[in-house]
Amino acid sequence: MLNQRVANYLNKLVPIAPLITFRIAFGAVMLFSTIRYIYMGWVDTQLVDPILHFSYFGFDWIEPLPRLGMYAVFGLLILSSVGILLGYFYRVATVLFFFAFTYVELIDITYYLNHYYFVSIVSFLLIWLPANQNYSLDVLRKPTIGRKKVSAWCIDLLKLQIAIVYIYAGLFKINTDWLLEALPLAIWLPAKTSIPIIGGIFQYQETAYLFSWMGMLFDTFVVFALLFKPTRVLAYIAVVVFHTLTGILFQIGVFPLVMMLVVTIFFPATFHERILNRIFKKLKRVNSEEKAHQNNRRNNSKLVPLLAFFMLFQLLFPWRYLLYPGNIFWTEEGYRFSWRVMLMEKAGTATFYVKDGDDGREGSVINSQFLNDHQEKQMAMQPDLILQFAHYLESHFKDKGMKDPKVRAEVWVTLNGRRAQLLIDPKRDLTKEVDGWKTKDWILPLKQ
Amino acid sequence: MNFKKQILSITTLVFSAFILFNACSSSEEETINQPAGFDRSEMLTSIADNLIIPNFEAVQTSVNALHASVQNFVANTTEQNLQAMRNNWVQVVKDHQHTNAFGFGPANLLLGSYANVLGAFPVNTANIEQNIQNPNFDLANSFATDIRGFYTVEYLIYGIGQSDAQLVSGFTQERRDYLVLIVNELKTTFDTIVSEWRGTYRNEFISNDGTSAGSSVSLLYNEFVKYYEVLKNFKVELPAGLTAGQSGPDGTLVEAYYSGISRDLIMEHFESSKNIYFGRSRSGQSIIGFEDYLKSVVGGEDLVNATLPAITRIDNAIAALPSGELSANVGDQSLITLRDELQANTANFKSSMSSLLGISITFNSGDGD
Incomplete structure (x- = not known):
């Protein structure tokens, strides 16, 4: 019975149009975002210039390429975004984009953003979805792949992914x-009073409360409102207003635009078909007939379980924090990759002391001689990055001829306006500690 | 519903939203009349008019006096004129401590903040001597900071242990030329900085009253913290041999090694940090500073109360520095105490303050939704 229903669902076909719009929008925004990244000079300042990079756990083998190589990777990102946008050599383009984008992200964890993670995931999913099989240059090249319908799960998969982002972002706001x-809006908003027109309201605490509650309710429920026809238009207006506000208030780059565009996948197929037909009116041939459709049904037997497992992982992974003791904002054990966005105002000052094991001389480290401002700021509040920097210092001073450097760090961190407290044990020799999944016993508990 | 209309309105909505927030992030530069709450523009005005501009004018005046006495010395190389130059130079570097944290806007030179470029120490005496002998040396096209600026002048006019008579007699034409070259750069730089501050930059500074990266509050704050850390890292820790990898104290690393006035400069430097924090003109008149701003935000009062005793302890530690030349006393326990007290206050100034005030430090995207 259940099997039958699953089988029926997997065989269910729906119009392909929403998937096509998604592909075009995603390709276009990624193209824009890549060009913007280059234009801002970030290839140099974030990837090429730094003396050292902070790596993701398990990915310390990822290294940046020399300058020319990094620009080549960004060239690839541009080409592959165009490929996705036009549906031209789509499979190659999505694979290239996914690997190039994820590679760039993995170079330095201090630039971690939930939205970059989202882009990696979406580009991974797009590899497996036939988003090039209509309104694309691939169909012009090879008309036999053209189709008007697609398995319903292909579109639902993307909806589920978007739902996970919003709902988890909402649930984790319940604290x-x-x-x-x-908090932290009561800290952030009063700093924004110079924004034109609406700036005046940010000085009031009531505004912070209103935004906090509205933000939580919006994130948690917007997907449900988008799913139902009577509330859909209203929900979409809320999406636009919400992301516009966050875009005005915070330095979050193109992501408000990304979300406003990808969310249109919740609109009915007829909406998308009308947009696409209008855009492609002159390119009638691209809008191919359903010639080869019958022979072209995808073999889902392997793909579907794989993607289902992937989504299950996504559903479960954000809850791993429950396995760690202590306050997650403080320890950040299980914080990343879980759609916790804009949840805390946290900042630290980390001073490292290197002791020569031989003669017992101890000296402090001038962080700015090794790190850029952004790296130092991020490092100084995240225990695993503090550990990485300590290990870097150990090898740096070994190279300089110190036989047995011991590294400790005095790290004062303020969280959501609390008075600064010591984040880690300032006496612990960090060269003896290793990063891992296990809880870090050298993190001191958050008081109050 | 008319479909065309529907699409049109959605597209317009999305794109006008996008354009709106892009426009907003840049239009923060425009003057906005703020209602109640803390008025950052007022703080910026107060600091610009009572601290930044008068302090730069003071440097300009003392640099001009130095410039005149150098002209005098070059025309008439006597011990008396040497002494006159030194007196003027001492005033210049004392005044410089009160502007070193304002190295943005007009004071952000091609090679970086003016204090990094013209206030670099220790200077490279070997390269200076080489440049003096090199008839083709081109200061304008040199990127080196350790062969120019205040402390190159100091090296030239104080020498390394020669008697004044020896120094004067050894002041060859090439040496005089180099001195003039270096002092001319100082004069041009500060004349320009002052005229730009008196011109359009003042209004630009005051009206850019947001807190995002590149706003005046962010610039002011960042440089304030940077120069507080310069005091700790480069003026105390390095000479005292307290930096990782050093084998011991090193008196040659102090600021103003040749004149021996390092202790006075440390005092002036911290005075300047306090003036910015408390909101105080150099002459002691009360203005609006970061402390007032902090008192207006969530958690600010606590931080203010914690910072106050920390500052007093730094004052005491500075007062306890040995009164002789610092370079001869860099192994003294009092330097370690001063470093510890400066360190104890670093988190207050650095992370706690920026966090409570919501000031963005870099242009990188923060995590958002």
Whole structure:
């Protein structure tokens, strides 16, 4: 019975149009975002110039290429975004984009953003979805692949992915700091009073409370409102307003635009068909007939379980924090890759002391001689990055001839306006500690 | 519903939203009348008019006096004129401590903040001597900071242990030319900085009253913290041999090694940090500073109360520095105490303050939704 229903669902066909719009929008925004990244000079300042990079756990073998190589990777990103946008050598383009984008992200964890993670995931999913099989240059090249319908799960998969992002972002806003203290918005908003027109309202605490609660409700429920026809238009207006506001208030780059565009996948197929037909009116041939469709049904037997497992992982992974003791904002054990966005105002000052094991001389480290401002800021509040820097210092001073360097760090961190406290044990020799999944016993508990 | 209309309105909505927030992030530069709450523009005005501009004018005045005495010395190379130059130079570097944290806007030179470029120490005496002998040396096209600026002048006019008579008699034409070259750069630089501050930059500074990266508050704050750390890292820790990898104290690393006035400069430097933090003109008149700003935000009062005793302890530690030349006393326990006290206050100034005030430090995207 259940099997039958699953089988029926997997065989269910729906119009391909929403997937096509998704492909075009995603390709276009990624193209824009890549060009913007280059234009801002970030290839140099973030990837090429730094003396050292902070790596992701398990990915310390990822290294940046020399300058020319990095620009070549960005060239590939541009080409592959165009490929996705036009549906031209789509499979190659999506694979290239996924690997190139993820590679760039993996170079330095201090630039981690949930939205970059989202882009990696979406580009991975797009590899497996036939988003080039209509309104694409691939169909012009090879008309036999053209189709008007696609398995329903292909579109639902993307909806589920978007749903995970919003719902988890909403659920994780349900905590005392966010709801009862309106933190960190009560800190951030008063700093934004010089924004034209609406700036005046940000000085009031009530605004912070209103935004906190509205933000939580929006994130948690917007997907449900998008799913149902009567509330859909209203929900979409809320999406636009919400992301516009966050875009005005915070330095978050192109992501408001990304979300506003990808969310249109919740609109009915007829909506997408009309857009596409209008855009492609002159390119009638691209809009191919359903000639080869019958022979072209995808073999889902292997793909579907794989993608289902992937989504299950996504559903479960954000909850791993429950396995760690202590306050997740403080320890950040299980914080990343879980759609916790804009949840805390945290900053630290980390001073490292290197002791020569031989003569016992201890000296402090001038962080700015090794790190750029952004790296130092991110490192100084995240225990695993503090550990990485300590290990870097160990090898740096070994290279300089110190036989047995011991590294400790005095790290004062303020979280959501609390007075700064020591984040880690300032006496612990960090060269003896290793990063891992296990809880870090050298992190001190958050007081109050 | 008319479909065309529907699409049109959605596209317009999305794109006008996008354009709106892009426009907004740049239009923060425009003057906005703020209602109640803390008025950052007022703080910026207060600091510009009572601290930044008068302090740069003071440097300009003392640099011009130095310039005149150098002209005098070059025309008439006597011990008396040497002494006159030194007196003027001491005033210049004392005044410089009160502007070193304002190295943005007009004071952000091609090679970086003016204090990094013209206030670099220790200077490279070997390269200076080489440049003096090199008739083709081109200062304008040199990127080196350790062969120019205040402390190159110091090296030239104080020498390394010669008597004044020896120094004067050894002041060859090439040496005088180099001195003039270096002092001319100082004069041009500060004349320009002052005229730009008196011109359009003042308004630009005051009206860019947001808190995002590149806003005046962010510039002011970042440089304030940077120069507080310069005091700790480069003026105290390095000479005292307290930096990782050093084998011991090194008196040659102090600021103003040749004149021996390092202790006075440390005092002036911290005075300047306090003026910016408390909101105080150099002459002691109360203005609006970061402390006032902090008192207006969530958690600010606590930080203000914690910072106050930390600052007093730094004052005491500075007062306890040995009164002789610092370079001869860099192994003294009092330097370690001063480093510890400066260190104890670093988090207050650095992370806690920026966090409570919501000031963006870099242009990188923060994590958002």
